[in-house]
Amino acid sequence: MFTLYDTTLSSRLLLGTARYPSPAILEEAVRRSGAGILTVSLRRELAGAKGDKSRGGAFFEMIKALGVRVLPNTAGCHSVQEAVLTAKMAREVFATDWVKLEVIGHHDTLQPDVFALVEAARILTAEGFKVFPYTTEDLVVGEKLLEAGCKVLMPWCAPIGSAMGPVNPAALKAYRAAFSDVPLIVDAGIGRPSHATAVMELGFDAVLLNTAVSGAGDPAAMAQAFGQAIAAGRTAYLADPLEPRDMAVPSTPVIGKAVFDMAPAAASGRA
Numbered sequence: 001m002f003t004l005y006d007t008t009l010s011s012r013l014l015l016g017t018a019r020y021p022s023p024a025i026l027e028e029a030v031r032r033s034g035a036g037i038l039t040v041s042l043r044r045e046l047a048g049a050k051g052d053k054s055r056g057g058a059f060f061e062m063i064k065a066l067g068v069r070v071l072p073n074t075a076g077c078h079s080v081q082e083a084v085l086t087a088k089m090a091r092e093v094f095a096t097d098w099v100k101l102e103v104i105g106h107h108d109t110l111q112p113d114v115f116a117l118v119e120a121a122r123i124l125t126a127e128g129f130k131v132f133p134y135t136t137e138d139l140v141v142g143e144k145l146l147e148a149g150c151k152v153l154m155p156w157c158a159p160i161g162s163a164m165g166p167v168n169p170a171a172l173k174a175y176r177a178a179f180s181d182v183p184l185i186v187d188a189g190i191g192r193p194s195h196a197t198a199v200m201e202l203g204f205d206a207v208l209l210n211t212a213v214s215g216a217g218d219p220a221a222m223a224q225a226f227g228q229a230i231a232a233g234r235t236a237y238l239a240d241p242l243e244p245r246d247m248a249v250p251s252t253p254v255i256g257k258a259v260f261d262m263a264p265a266a267a268s269g270r271a
């Protein structure tokens, strides 16, 4: 169990809902993942409906009907104004003050504009939003986001949609150590279940991912694999894993065993 703002959750997987082959596959993926939170892009769905707002609305109704907590996101926003406006629209549509705050700053890497992110976070928390900021693993930005009122931080592990997995594990380790009391969710860049396990083993509280599931050959099976991998990573973290060592250490205590085994054989003349 872990707590994000006012809510206690058992699943540590937050699943994105974009780019699935069909609504039925999305539904099945959500079910098999066991995800505790679904993130939904307001801008993407409304843009995809191409003027027919009821299509966007139908998608939102389908998401609500899944009965999983929704975390609307501001994916596709490039400025403070856009992100704040999108968050307010999402609050109306989903009747929630939770928002995943994304303010994209770099065209190629989709790296967040961390200056705009902090400003938007400050505005939204002042208006009562519970902000989940998508950020880099920069420690100073993390501190500024906490000062702005965020109670959760969501560092990337690689660019959105890249599926690279944790490209800078040392930075993620430092992030975990620096914000030991803050719920931390790795958001974006996960490609495989083993990546999710690896970041959970570092002590992160949860993982948010989308492309690795929606882009898989069998999204529902992959969603299930991620659910299992995240749970395994958490269990391993709590089990206090060994640190890698420079030297070999025999795992079987051989000294003494041979004496017991050999002595009776030698005495009886057996080789």
Ligand SMILES: CC(=O)[C@@H](O)[C@H](O)COP(=O)(O)O
Binding pocket: 016, 017, 018, 039, 073, 075, 100, 134, 159, 160, 161, 162, 163, 187, 188, 189, 190, 208, 209, 210, 211, 212
């Ligand atoms: C759905 C969503 O919020 C994405 O913007 C998020 O950051 C996930 O990234 P991946 O698609 O790389 O998992």
